[in-house]
Amino acid sequence: MSPADDAGNASNQEELGAGILEKITQLLASYLEQAKAGALPVLPHAAPDAMLERWDLPVPALGKGMEEACALLKRTLAQSNHLHHPRYIGHQVSAPLPLAAACDFISALLNNGSAVYEMGQVETVMEAHLVRWIAGLAGFEAELAGGLFTSGGSLGNLTALLAARQVIGKRKGLGDLWRDGYAPGGPRPAVLVSAQAHYCVSRAAQIMGFGEQGVVAVSTDAALRLDPAALPAAYEAARLAGREPIAVVASACSTATGSYDPLERIADFCAARDLWLHVDGAHGFGAALVPQYAPLLEGIGRADSLVWDLHKMLRMPALCTAVVFRDKTHSYATFAQDASYLFEGSAEQEWYNLGQRTIECTKVMMALKVFVCLQVYGTRYFADYIAGRYALAHRFYEVLRTSADFEAPVAPQANIVCFRHVPAEVPAAALDALQSSIRQKLIGSGKFYISQTRLPGGVHLRVTVINPFTQDSDLQALLTEIRGLTADGAQSGSAAARLRH
Numbered sequence: 001m002s003p004a005d006d007a008g009n010a011s012n013q014e015e016l017g018a019g020i021l022e023k024i025t026q027l028l029a030s031y032l033e034q035a036k037a038g039a040l041p042v043l044p045h046a047a048p049d050a051m052l053e054r055w056d057l058p059v060p061a062l063g064k065g066m067e068e069a070c071a072l073l074k075r076t077l078a079q080s081n082h083l084h085h086p087r088y089i090g091h092q093v094s095a096p097l098p099l100a101a102a103c104d105f106i107s108a109l110l111n112n113g114s115a116v117y118e119m120g121q122v123e124t125v126m127e128a129h130l131v132r133w134i135a136g137l138a139g140f141e142a143e144l145a146g147g148l149f150t151s152g153g154s155l156g157n158l159t160a161l162l163a164a165r166q167v168i169g170k171r172k173g174l175g176d177l178w179r180d181g182y183a184p185g186g187p188r189p190a191v192l193v194s195a196q197a198h199y200c201v202s203r204a205a206q207i208m209g210f211g212e213q214g215v216v217a218v219s220t221d222a223a224l225r226l227d228p229a230a231l232p233a234a235y236e237a238a239r240l241a242g243r244e245p246i247a248v249v250a251s252a253c254s255t256a257t258g259s260y261d262p263l264e265r266i267a268d269f270c271a272a273r274d275l276w277l278h279v280d281g282a283h284g285f286g287a288a289l290v291p292q293y294a295p296l297l298e299g300i301g302r303a304d305s306l307v308w309d310l311h312k313m314l315r316m317p318a319l320c321t322a323v324v325f326r327d328k329t330h331s332y333a334t335f336a337q338d339a340s341y342l343f344e345g346s347a348e349q350e351w352y353n354l355g356q357r358t359i360e361c362t363k364v365m366m367a368l369k370v371f372v373c374l375q376v377y378g379t380r381y382f383a384d385y386i387a388g389r390y391a392l393a394h395r396f397y398e399v400l401r402t403s404a405d406f407e408a409p410v411a412p413q414a415n416i417v418c419f420r421h422v423p424a425e426v427p428a429a430a431l432d433a434l435q436s437s438i439r440q441k442l443i444g445s446g447k448f449y450i451s452q453t454r455l456p457g458g459v460h461l462r463v464t465v466i467n468p469f470t471q472d473s474d475l476q477a478l479l480t481e482i483r484g485l486t487a488d489g490a491q492s493g494s495a496a497a498r499l500r501h
């Protein structure tokens with residue numbers, strides 16, 4: 001059989017199709033225009049089972065050809081959540097810069113895994129320069145600091161806390177936990193964290209074998225920030241329960257309300273008790289770029305580690321997360337493994353072999369898009385974007401605060417606003433159900449995409465002003481829509497009951 005007869009040897013023509021890349025570029029350009037103009041439903045909502053059915057396509061033995069690619073991609077675009085729609089104000093996922101998405105296309109095609117340097121040399125050095133830049137933003141000493149990129153904030157927090165466990169565990173007499181595991185009957189480590197922290201922090205602690213008791217809740221103040229005055233009691237309670245606290249995890253900012261924990265005072269506490277300070281800046285670290293908001297991060301230079309999701313407030317496609325250590329030697333403490341097929345058993349700290357310090361072996365290329373977009377747009381562009389989104393959220397809060405039929409319990413520090421619709425005719429006991437039904441109606445209508453969360457005062461609607469195209473008028477329209485939904489319900493008796501359907 002000649003190579004030409006071998007169906008496994010696809011020709012260049014077959015692989016590229018007839019102009020398929022140009023067609024996809026055109027498709028994306030017109031999609032983006034429509035999404036940005038709000039000409040599509042934000043989310044063409046369908047129930048999970050109906051969606052499963054819709055996409056139940058038998059896998060054919062003989063492919064349908066390149067035309068099918070366009071048909072499937074068009075279908076995908078039409079049925080997806082449109083993050084560039086001005087009324088996408090839901091979760092903390094960016095509306096990516098088209099240039100960043102284009103870089104991801106190139107990254108995907110290059111597929112330079114970068115577990116070791118020779119697998120992705122450009123990516124490796126770009127990543128190193130970006131880590132240096134982020135360390136500088138945090139105020140870490142350039143020569144001392146170091147870190148890596150990883151696949152998301154959840155993995156980033158786990159990676160940092162693994163280092164904390166190893167470094168502080170040794171200092172607190174828990175031994176070499178990476179090598180030996182936990183001593184039978186010996187004390188287990190614990191982390192101190194507010195209940196407002198993202199769930200991935202307690203998940204990380206439990207993955208590390210701390211158990212539920214190893215996640216010690218620290219109370220919050222009225223603005224749902226970790227209360228540093230509550231740290232000593234939480235610490236003592238943990239020790240009395242036979243736990244050895246090793247770290248405090250501070251949120252900068254928290255997921256539900258975008259509240260920044262007071263880092264300086266938390267750092268004081270950590271210094272006094274020899275604890276690791278990890279800052280989960282997945283959402284809020286971008287404030288470091290904005291002179292007006294950088295004070296929210298005061299004290300971050302004293303953190304031992306930080307995490308930043310650039311797929312949240314830096315307009316990068318997911319996933320793209322930096323984990324940065326004030327002392328880079330700590331990042332090598334996380335894993336100590338021989339893997340002769342990769343690392344040749346080296347005990348050296350090789351900054352350029354990233355897989356030594358990441359949970360991933362093969363890793364998607366994350367640095368290219370950030371590196372290119374920073375060169376093209378400059379930091380000022382991103383600072384203006386972040387400042388603009390924070391300011392819009394603050395204006396929205398003012399509207400809510402001064403409206404009798406809405407309440408917003410926490411003045412936003414970032415771009416996340418939680419609120420409740422509280423029309424006079426709805427009894428207090430029905431308010432939680434009202435918020436949930438409002439959200440379901442909004443999503444079902446395709447007009448807005450917002451999220452919800454439970455705060456101490458009950459169920460709240462939650463808006464993240466992350467989309468660069470959202471304006472005051474969109475948020476005003478959201479309130480008008482919500483009032484309309486409740487009024488419709490009221491006409492037929494019970495607003496909450498009607499909205500539930």
Ligand SMILES: Cc1ncc(COP(=O)(O)O)c(C=O)c1O
Pocket residue numbers: 092151152153154155198200251253254255280281282283309319321
């Ligand atoms: C503060 C915070 N930390 C961590 C995460 C988890 O990040 P990821 O979804 O990238 O795993 C989130 C996600 O919203 C977050 O808000």
